[in-house]
Amino acid sequence: MAKQSERQLGAFISLWVTEFGEIPVLLCDKKMKKEDMVRFRNRVVHEGKIPTREEAIKFGNAVLDVLRPPLAILRKSYQEEINKITSENLMKASIKSGRLISTMRETSIIGANYDEPKHQAKTLEEALQFLTEKRQIYSFIQGKTFKLTMMLACCLKRFNS
Numbered sequence: 001m002a003k004q005s006e007r008q009l010g011a012f013i014s015l016w017v018t019e020f021g022e023i024p025v026l027l028c029d030k031k032m033k034k035e036d037m038v039r040f041r042n043r044v045v046h047e048g049k050i051p052t053r054e055e056a057i058k059f060g061n062a063v064l065d066v067l068r069p070p071l072a073i074l075r076k077s078y079q080e081e082i083n084k085i086t087s088e089n090l091m092k093a094s095i096k097s098g099r100l101i102s103t104m105r106e107t108s109i110i111g112a113n114y115d116e117p118k119h120q121a122k123t124l125e126e127a128l129q130f131l132t133e134k135r136q137i138y139s140f141i142q143g144k145t146f147k148l149t150m151m152l153a154c155c156l157k158r159f160n161s
Helices: 005-020 037-047 053-097 124-160
Strands: none
Touching: 037 053, 053 124
């Protein structure tokens, strides 16, 4: 079922209704101007439409609006199971790679394991701005690290001469 999105969606809806007794909000319930989000997505994915930045941000925010409420419900109802699955996946990855693999949580705009209300309220644009600033900081640090490494190499070369 990995490449059969309609069946995956049907399975999700069936399980959600069975477990929680209500139909989840879906992307098809969201609109962008006169065009619904599913049609917009299909035009981008299948017809080669290049969205504007504004369209992409609006679509991304609509996706976040659809994903966040059920994730919050799942976290509240199944946190222990989420933690267990995460641990099992880390263990499998460790066995497969032959190395101990652990996790250091780097917050993303959405996730099953992270439930910080302030973070969950971020728009896509705010998250993109945060990533841009973070990249600038990393770039600055990498530049300083490279310069420091070169200076040390020069000093060692002079010292060993």
